[in-house]
Amino acid sequence: MTITKYTYIRTLLFILTIILHSCVPTKTVRSAKKTMPNQFEKIQKDTLNSASISWKEFFADEKLNALIDSALANNQELNIMLQQIEVAKNEIQVRKGEYLPFISYKAGAELEKASKFTRNGAVEENLPIHEEEAFPDPLPNYTIGLNVSWEIDIWKKLRNSKKMAVMEYLSSVEGKNFMITNLVAEIAETYYELIALDNQLRIIDQNLEIQQNALHIVKMQKQAARVTELAVQRFEAELSKNKSERFEVKQKIVEIENRLNFLIGSQPSSIVRNSDTFMELQMDSISTGVPSELLINRPDIRRAEYELEAAKLNVKVARANFYPSFGIKAGIGLSAFNSKYLTSTPGALLYNLAGDLVGPLINRNAIKAAYNNANSRQLQTVYEYEKTILNAYIEVVNELSNIENLQKSFENKNDQVISLTRSIEISNKLFQSARADYMEVLLTQRDALEAKVSLVQTKKEQLAAKINLYRALGGGWR
Known part of the structure; x- marks a missing residue:
C-alpha cells in the first residue's frame, strides 16, 4: 500500500513537471x-x-x-x-x-516554563514518575548540531x-x-x-x-x-x-x-x-x-x-x-535538558531530513x-x-x-x-x-x-x- 502511494506521488510530480514545461514560453x-x-x-x-x-x-x-x-x-x-x-x-x-550545499552549525541553550494548562505542561504534570526522576521546572534545553540546505540545480x-x-x-x-x-x-x-x-x-x-x-x-x-x-x-x-x-x-x-x-x-x-x-x-x-x-x-x-x-x-x-525548484534540508545534532546527558547517544541524538518541490502554478x-x-x-x-x-x-x-x-x-x-x-x-x-x-x-x-x-x-x-x-x-x- 505504501509503495503504491509513493509511486502515485512520483507519477503525479512527473506529470506536473511535464505540464509546466509545456507551458513555459519560448522566444527566439x-x-x-x-x-x-x-x-x-x-x-x-x-x-x-x-x-x-x-x-x-x-x-x-x-x-x-x-x-x-x-x-x-x-x-x-x-x-x-x-x-x-x-x-x-x-x-x-x-x-x-x-x-553548492549550505552547511551551518548551531549551539544553543534555552529555558522553558510550561503552563499546566498546555499540552506539554499537562503531560509533565501527569507523568507517573518518581520525584527524583521528574523534569526540572523550569525546563532547560541544550542543543548542538549541524544544518544542511541545498537547492539541486536541475x-x-x-x-x-x-x-x-x-x-x-x-x-x-x-x-x-x-x-x-x-x-x-x-x-x-x-x-x-x-x-x-x-x-x-x-x-x-x-x-x-x-x-x-x-x-x-x-x-x-x-x-x-x-x-x-x-x-x-x-x-x-x-x-x-x-x-x-x-x-x-x-x-x-x-x-x-x-x-x-x-x-x-x-x-x-x-x-x-x-x-x-x-x-x-x-x-x-x-x-x-x-x-x-x-x-x-x-x-x-x-x-x-x-x-x-x-x-x-x-x-x-x-x-x-x-520550472519547479528542488530543495533538500537536513540536520543532525545532540539535545538534552541536562548538559551531562548531551553526549549520551543515541538518547540525545536528533536528526531530520526533508525535501521539497516548489514551483509557480497560478499568477x-x-x-x-x-x-x-x-x-x-x-x-x-x-x-x-x-x-x-x-x-x-x-x-x-x-x-x-x-x-x-x-x-x-x-x-x-x-x-x-x-x-x-x-x-x-x-x-x-x-x-x-x-x-x-x-x-x-x-x-x-x-x-x-x-x-x-x-x-x-x-x-x-x-x-x-x-x-x-x-x-x-x-x-x-x-
Missing part, C-alpha cells in the same frame, strides 16, 4: 551580425597590424611614455575601474556558492547565473582595456597639443620681435615726415593685439598642463616635454590589417560580445524560473515579465554589439581619410608659410624705400603669423589623427 532572438568588408576602403590588404604594437614602441618620445606610465599607475578613473573588476570577480564566487539556473557573472567579469576586464586605450590616446594627444602651444608661443614671440622692429622703423619715418601718426598707431595696435594673444596662449598652456596632471593623478606642476623638434616630428606609417581583426583587437567590441553572452545566459536563468505574470525583459535586453545587446562593430569600422575609415587629407593640407600650408615669410622681408624693404604702403607690411605680417600658427595646428592634427587611428585599430591597451 536573432543572432548578431559580424560580417565586415574584406579590406578597408582604398587600402589594400595588409598582413601587418599596428594594433599589436605596444604603446611603448608606438610612441618614441620617452617623456611621453613616462607620462603614460604614471597615468596607468595613478589615474583615478582607471583605479575606480580596477575596483569594479574586483567586485565583478567576487560576484562569481557569490554565484558559485549558490549552487535546470542549471544557478550554474548559468554563475556563468553570467563570469561573462560580466570578462566584460569589465575589457572595459578596463578600453579605458586604457582611450587614456593612452588622450595623454598622447594632450601632450602634443601642449607642445603645439609651445610652438605657437614661440612663433608669436618671433612675430613680436619683427613687429617691434617694424614699429621702430615707422616711428623713425614719422620723424622724417614720410608717414603719419596713423601708421604708428596701427603698428602699435597690431603689436598690442599679438601681445594679448600671447597671454591667451600662455593660459591655454597652463590649462593643458593641468589637464595632463589630472590624467596622471598628480598635483599641478610643470610638464617635462620636447618642444623644439615638434615640426620635424614624424610617426611611422600605420598598418591597418584587415577589418575582421577589429573583432579581436578592439576591447570595446570584445566587451560588447561578453555582454551579449551574459544577456543570453540571463534569458536561460529567467526561463528556468518557470506567473511577474515571472513572464522578467523573462520578456531578459529577451528584450538580449536583443538590445545584439544591436549594441552591431553598433560597436560598425562604429569601429567607421572610425578607422575616417582616420585613414583624415591622415591623407591632412598630409596634403600640411604641404600646401607649408608652401604658404615659406612664401609669406619671404614676403615679410620684401614688404619691409619696399616700405623703407617708400614703394609699399604700411598696410601692406601689416597685412603681410598678420598673414604670416596666422599661416605659421595654422601650420602648427595642422601638424598637431596630423599627430592626433595617427594616434586616433592607432586607437581605432585597437592599439594602446597591451
Whole structure:
C-alpha cells in the first residue's frame, strides 16, 4: 500500500513537471551580425597590424611614455575601474556558492516554563514518575548540531547565473582595456597639443620681435615726415593685439598642463616635454590589417560580445524560473535538558531530513515579465554589439581619410608659410624705400603669423589623427 502511494506521488510530480514545461514560453532572438568588408576602403590588404604594437614602441618620445606610465599607475578613473573588476570577480564566487550545499552549525541553550494548562505542561504534570526522576521546572534545553540546505540545480539556473557573472567579469576586464586605450590616446594627444602651444608661443614671440622692429622703423619715418601718426598707431595696435594673444596662449598652456596632471593623478606642476623638434616630428606609417581583426583587437567590441553572452545566459536563468525548484534540508545534532546527558547517544541524538518541490502554478505574470525583459535586453545587446562593430569600422575609415587629407593640407600650408615669410622681408624693404604702403607690411605680417600658427595646428592634427587611428585599430591597451 505504501509503495503504491509513493509511486502515485512520483507519477503525479512527473506529470506536473511535464505540464509546466509545456507551458513555459519560448522566444527566439536573432543572432548578431559580424560580417565586415574584406579590406578597408582604398587600402589594400595588409598582413601587418599596428594594433599589436605596444604603446611603448608606438610612441618614441620617452617623456611621453613616462607620462603614460604614471597615468596607468595613478589615474583615478582607471583605479575606480580596477575596483569594479574586483567586485565583478567576487560576484562569481557569490554565484558559485549558490549552487553548492549550505552547511551551518548551531549551539544553543534555552529555558522553558510550561503552563499546566498546555499540552506539554499537562503531560509533565501527569507523568507517573518518581520525584527524583521528574523534569526540572523550569525546563532547560541544550542543543548542538549541524544544518544542511541545498537547492539541486536541475535546470542549471544557478550554474548559468554563475556563468553570467563570469561573462560580466570578462566584460569589465575589457572595459578596463578600453579605458586604457582611450587614456593612452588622450595623454598622447594632450601632450602634443601642449607642445603645439609651445610652438605657437614661440612663433608669436618671433612675430613680436619683427613687429617691434617694424614699429621702430615707422616711428623713425614719422620723424622724417614720410608717414603719419596713423601708421604708428596701427603698428602699435597690431603689436598690442599679438601681445594679448600671447597671454591667451600662455593660459591655454597652463590649462593643458593641468589637464595632463589630472590624467596622471598628480598635483599641478610643470610638464617635462620636447618642444623644439615638434615640426620635424614624424610617426611611422600605420598598418591597418584587415577589418575582421577589429573583432579581436578592439576591447570595446570584445566587451560588447561578453555582454551579449551574459544577456543570453540571463534569458536561460529567467526561463528556468518557470520550472519547479528542488530543495533538500537536513540536520543532525545532540539535545538534552541536562548538559551531562548531551553526549549520551543515541538518547540525545536528533536528526531530520526533508525535501521539497516548489514551483509557480497560478499568477506567473511577474515571472513572464522578467523573462520578456531578459529577451528584450538580449536583443538590445545584439544591436549594441552591431553598433560597436560598425562604429569601429567607421572610425578607422575616417582616420585613414583624415591622415591623407591632412598630409596634403600640411604641404600646401607649408608652401604658404615659406612664401609669406619671404614676403615679410620684401614688404619691409619696399616700405623703407617708400614703394609699399604700411598696410601692406601689416597685412603681410598678420598673414604670416596666422599661416605659421595654422601650420602648427595642422601638424598637431596630423599627430592626433595617427594616434586616433592607432586607437581605432585597437592599439594602446597591451
